[in-house]
Amino acid sequence: MNYTIETVQQQLEMLRQQIEQHNYQYYVLDDPTVSDAEYDQLFSRLQQIERDYPELVTPDSPTRRVGAAPLKVFSQVTHDTPMLSLNNAFEEVAVKAFDRRIREGLAVDQVEYAVEPKFDGLAVSLRYEKGMFKTGATRGDGYTGEDITLNLRTIKAIPLALPVSKVPGLLEVRGEVLMLKADFIRLNQQHLEKGEKIFANPRNAAAGSLRQLDSAITAARRLMFFAYGIGPNEDTRVPQSTHSDIVQFLGSLHFPVARECAVVTGCDALLAYYRKIAAQREYLSYDIDGVVYKVNSLSQQSKLGFVARAPRFALAHKFPAQEATTRLLGIDIQVGRTGALTPVARLEPVIVGGVTVTNATLHNADEVKRKDVRIGDTVIVRRAGDVIPEIVSVVPAQRPENTQAFVMPQHCPVCGAKAVRLESEAVSRCTGGLFCPAQRKQAILHFASRRAMDIEGLGEKLVNQLVDKAVVRNPADLYQLGILALANLERMAEKSAGNILAAIEKSKQTTLTRFIYALGIRNVGEATAKDLARYFGSLSRLIDTDMETLLQVPDVGPVVAQSILNFFAEAHNREVIERLRASGVCWEENDGSINNPPGDNVISGKTFVLTGALLNMTREEAKEKIETQGGKVTGSVSKKTDYVVVGEDPGGKYEKAVNLGITLLDEADLRKLLQ
Numbered sequence: 001m002n003y004t005i006e007t008v009q010q011q012l013e014m015l016r017q018q019i020e021q022h023n024y025q026y027y028v029l030d031d032p033t034v035s036d037a038e039y040d041q042l043f044s045r046l047q048q049i050e051r052d053y054p055e056l057v058t059p060d061s062p063t064r065r066v067g068a069a070p071l072k073v074f075s076q077v078t079h080d081t082p083m084l085s086l087n088n089a090f091e092e093v094a095v096k097a098f099d100r101r102i103r104e105g106l107a108v109d110q111v112e113y114a115v116e117p118k119f120d121g122l123a124v125s126l127r128y129e130k131g132m133f134k135t136g137a138t139r140g141d142g143y144t145g146e147d148i149t150l151n152l153r154t155i156k157a158i159p160l161a162l163p164v165s166k167v168p169g170l171l172e173v174r175g176e177v178l179m180l181k182a183d184f185i186r187l188n189q190q191h192l193e194k195g196e197k198i199f200a201n202p203r204n205a206a207a208g209s210l211r212q213l214d215s216a217i218t219a220a221r222r223l224m225f226f227a228y229g230i231g232p233n234e235d236t237r238v239p240q241s242t243h244s245d246i247v248q249f250l251g252s253l254h255f256p257v258a259r260e261c262a263v264v265t266g267c268d269a270l271l272a273y274y275r276k277i278a279a280q281r282e283y284l285s286y287d288i289d290g291v292v293y294k295v296n297s298l299s300q301q302s303k304l305g306f307v308a309r310a311p312r313f314a315l316a317h318k319f320p321a322q323e324a325t326t327r328l329l330g331i332d333i334q335v336g337r338t339g340a341l342t343p344v345a346r347l348e349p350v351i352v353g354g355v356t357v358t359n360a361t362l363h364n365a366d367e368v369k370r371k372d373v374r375i376g377d378t379v380i381v382r383r384a385g386d387v388i389p390e391i392v393s394v395v396p397a398q399r400p401e402n403t404q405a406f407v408m409p410q411h412c413p414v415c416g417a418k419a420v421r422l423e424s425e426a427v428s429r430c431t432g433g434l435f436c437p438a439q440r441k442q443a444i445l446h447f448a449s450r451r452a453m454d455i456e457g458l459g460e461k462l463v464n465q466l467v468d469k470a471v472v473r474n475p476a477d478l479y480q481l482g483i484l485a486l487a488n489l490e491r492m493a494e495k496s497a498g499n500i501l502a503a504i505e506k507s508k509q510t511t512l513t514r515f516i517y518a519l520g521i522r523n524v525g526e527a528t529a530k531d532l533a534r535y536f537g538s539l540s541r542l543i544d545t546d547m548e549t550l551l552q553v554p555d556v557g558p559v560v561a562q563s564i565l566n567f568f569a570e571a572h573n574r575e576v577i578e579r580l581r582a583s584g585v586c587w588e589e590n591d592g593s594i595n596n597p598p599g600d601n602v603i604s605g606k607t608f609v610l611t612g613a614l615l616n617m618t619r620e621e622a623k624e625k626i627e628t629q630g631g632k633v634t635g636s637v638s639k640k641t642d643y644v645v646v647g648e649d650p651g652g653k654y655e656k657a658v659n660l661g662i663t664l665l666d667e668a669d670l671r672k673l674l675q
């Protein structure tokens with residue numbers, strides 16, 4: 001196709017505008033809207049056109065510049081030596097071309113390179129004066145960065161003081177701040193639980209954590225630093241000969257440096273290093289997006305010099321993208337072992353980092369809403385190591401017409417029970433805990449566990465087999481098991497089958513606490529089960545209870561109470577309980593009153609009159625105790641008096657109480673009440 005200068009000009013402008021917008025999203029807002037691969041494509045298109053039409057290159061083109069201008073809310077730091085970017089290569093041919101250019105530029109046959117992993121974080125510069133950490137800044141647009149000294153001081157890996165004997169003057173250390181994969185997963189998990197925004201990848205998490213106005217937030221996030229270079233310095237003790245010496249020197253100052261740094265010679269060795277690191281990538285504790293090749297000799301480096309935005313002596317050889325763009329075909333709901341409903345994106349198959357991806361997690365309803373993911377959307381998918389692929393974002397410009405926002409289903413798609421979301425949680429959960437097929441294994445294992453029904457020998461392997469073979473679908477089925485069904489299972493001798501049947505039989509005789517706990521009601525642990533058993537005395541009272549009553553139980557709040565109500569509201573759960581009782585599971589019950597005679601409702605709001613001398617406490621003490629529990633003590637008996645406490649030698653008040661028919665208590669009764 002033949003372009004006129006005008007159409008090329010138009011294309012250029014569009015590309016530049018798009019790239020500027022992406023730079024802003026990525027560098028300033030830490031919130032990219034396209035995948036890196038897509039960005040890199042736009043960028044190399046722009047580079048290509050500018051190579052073909054050098055007369056159209058403008059000094060402000062993104063290909064001439066680094067990053068983006070610093071945010072105004074931070075103070076600015078001028079870099080005495082600019083912080084540049086790196087030229088990129090994705091293909092081996094580009095690496096070979098790089099090596100050839102270097103050899104030609106230096107007029108040598110072979111070149112020695114320092115090779116390093118390319119950290120996927122954000123570049124910072126740390127300024128030390130007389131060995132003390134003074135200021136730290138982001139790269140910004142390469143010339144001016146943001147002053148983030150306070151935030152950097154919270155990073156444990158950054159030394160606040162260096163041995164002055166080694167660096168008496170000025171030293172600027174350059175390197176990358178990043179978040180370790182494990183810390184990233186933990187942070188997102190926390191955010192997910194709290195219903196907060198989750199980060200697309202460790203780089204964004206690191207950038208978002210570091211570029212905070214409140215350094216307390218940075219301190220709460222765990223960040224890591226790796227040093228890879230030195231900026232301005234006025235010190236002859238800084239190595240002057242090779243880059244690898246500099247890295248070693250940084251290590252001796254106690255800066256973390258990558259263990260994978262090496263020195264190699266020739267182009268084949270570069271490619272071998274790339275393959276070696278690519279194979280290790282998954283196992284590294286931090287994300288890398290490629291490797292970096294740097295001419296090792298510093299004098300050769302300065303001979304080669306710089307192009308617009310990057311040194312000529314270095315090259316970033318990037319790994320294939322971990323992100324890709326594809327179409328969202330549907331949103332399925334998966335039900336986890338604990339009943340959590342997770343929306344999962346069904347995708348048009350796409351290759352991400354060498355693996356075909358057809359599904360990606362959307363985490364929960366809030367996340368879907370925040371990203372506004374809709375069926376038919378074009379989405380960016382990211383895959384990192386063995387982490388489940390996820391949707392990073394939607395490409396809004398490519399949304400088809402008439403799409404609808406996603407709504408979380410009101411019922412469990414597996415068992416049809418009501419799905420509810422508790423106020424304190426980010427996820428919806430199926431309430432059919434005892435019979436939902438998705439939750440079977442978990443429910444049965446918990447039911448049989450030691451502190452619940454205590455069925456010895458019924459462990460995970462056995463439960464898996466029983467459920468997979470559909471011999472047991474819910475805890476009630478356990479009590480219908482026969483020796484044959486058990487003995488037919490793998491690795492199950494007749495003797496151990498007999499033992500298990502005996503353990504099941506034995507478990508029938510249990511306590512109400514254990515039984516309530518065994519039901520696996522969300523938020524009802526052992527302690528709560530005990531409180532409930534004490535308070536209600538019988539299971540049927542608990543099943544028939546209401547919110548108001550539940551809130552009277554010690555330590556039961558609205559969230560726990562709602563969980564309990566949801567659980568018993570599900571008819572299938574009640575059926576399983578009926579079957580359990582019919583098969584002989586039993587415990588002692590009472591009407592609850594003997595467990596609860598003391599407590600608020602007895603003293604609180606009641607009026608007491610004391611008469612006669614008490615043996616083990618003074619009247620003052622008795623009065624105080626009654627009052628601290630919310631009761632009232634008055635001096636004379638009337639129809640409004642609830643209790644008269646009668647001690648030794650009571651006076652006229654005693655007779656009056658008898659006449660009015662008021663409940664009399666002796667000292668022992670009072671003490672019991674007060675307990």
Ligand SMILES: NC(=O)c1ccc[n+]([C@@H]2O[C@H](COP(=O)([O-])OP(=O)(O)OC[C@H]3O[C@@H](n4cnc5c(N)ncnc54)[C@H](O)[C@@H]3O)[C@@H](O)[C@H]2O)c1
Pocket residue numbers: 022023025026027032033034035036037039040066067084085086088116117118119120121122123124139175176228292316
């Ligand atoms: N998705 C988007 O919208 C978007 C927008 C802008 C940029 N980007 C991404 O950022 C890239 C461009 O960013 P860039 O200019 O920072 O370039 P870059 O990240 O490709 O390379 C330069 C940077 O590499 C880092 N680095 C890591 N390890 C290093 C080492 N051992 N030695 C030296 N430097 C090392 C330094 O921070 C340096 O600034 C793009 O290729 C793209 O992947 C994405």
Ligand SMILES: [Zn+2]
Pocket residue numbers: 335412413414415416417430431432436437438
């Ligand atoms: Zn269910």
